[in-house]
Amino acid sequence: MKNWVKLNLFFLGESKKHLIFRSKQWNRNLEKIFKQSVFNEKYEEIGYIKEIFGPLKLPYISIKTLPGQNFNPNDEIYVKIR
Numbered sequence: 042m043k044n045w046v047k048l049n050l051f052f053l054g055e056s057k058k059h060l061i062f063r064s065k066q067w068n069r070n071l072e073k074i075f076k077q078s079v080f081n082e083k084y085e086e087i088g089y090i091k092e093i094f095g096p097l098k099l100p101y102i103s104i105k106t107l108p109g110q111n112f113n114p115n116d117e118i119y120v121k122i123r
Contacts, residue, residue, distance in 0.1 A: 045119050052114035059091055059103040073122045080119045
């Protein structure tokens with residue numbers, strides 16, 4: 042069974058190939074999101090989690106978007122975890 046989880050992220054900016062976010066809230070269970078697909082508010086797939094890095098309490102998250110996907114930094118981001 043998969044559960045939808047809303048990620049509480051703050052958009053920092055873009056690198057050449059990824060969108061970079063900072064987690065506002067984090068717990069160890071969220072480590073399961075690594076390499077998982079991410080979805081916008083309409084539950085349309087926009088990309089996947091490429092990396093989780095930085096401090097353990099409030100890490101940075103890198104998201105690789107799918108080709109041709111437009112991303113609005115104000116949208117909520119969701120992920121399915123098992």
